[in-house]
Amino acid sequence: MTPRTLNIVTWSLTILFALWIFVAGLSHVVPSYEQIDNFRKWDLSRSFMVFIGICEMLGAIALFFPKLRSFAVLGLTVILVGAIATHITSEELVKTPSPTIALLMLLSVFFLWRKKRRLSAMP
Numbered sequence: 001m002t003p004r005t006l007n008i009v010t011w012s013l014t015i016l017f018a019l020w021i022f023v024a025g026l027s028h029v030v031p032s033y034e035q036i037d038n039f040r041k042w043d044l045s046r047s048f049m050v051f052i053g054i055c056e057m058l059g060a061i062a063l064f065f066p067k068l069r070s071f072a073v074l075g076l077t078v079i080l081v082g083a084i085a086t087h088i089t090s091e092e093l094v095k096t097p098s099p100t101i102a103l104l105m106l107l108s109v110f111f112l113w114r115k116k117r118r119l120s121a122m123p
Contacts (some may be wrong), residue, residue, distance in 0.1 A: 003119055010112040014063055017105045021076060024102075027087035028053025042086055063109065076119045080106065083122060 001009070022114060027035060028049050039049045061070035084097035 003116075004121065005096070006112070006116055010109070010116050011111060014104065014109050017109050018060040018063050020102065020105075021056050025056025025058075025060065027055040028056065035070060040089055055079060066113075069110075069113060076106055077103065 017088040024063070029045075031039075031049060031053075035049065036046060039046065056079060059072040059076040062068035080099045080103040084096055084103070087093065087099070
C-alpha cells in the first residue's frame with residue numbers, strides 16, 4: 001500500500017468510525033424510549049447511559065488528536081467490550097454484531113494510524 005493510499009484509507013475509516021460512534025453516543029445522551037428501556041432491562045441507570053454516551057462522543061472526537069488517540073481507543077474498547085458482554089449475558093446475541101464490528105473498525109483505525117506513523121518516521 002502506498003503512503004498516499006494508506007493516508008486515504010486511514011482518514012476515511014477514522015471519519016466513518018468517528019461519525020458512527022459519535023451518533024451512537026448522541027443516541028445515549030438524547031435517548032429514545034427503547035434505549036431507556038434497554039438500559040433499565042440491563043439494570044443500568046439512565047445516568048450511566050448518558051455517561052456512556054458522553055464518553056463515546058468524546059472518544060470519537062479524541063480520535064482526531066494524535067496525543068489523545070491511544071486514550072480514546074482504550075476507552076472506546078472498554079465501552080464496546082462492555083456492550084458485547086452485556087448483550088451476551090442478556091442473551092441478546094442478535095445485538096452483538098454491531099458493537100463487534102465497531103470494535104474491529106476501531107482496532108483497524110488504531111493499527112492504521114500506527115502504521116502511518118511508522119512510515120512517516122522512516123527517512
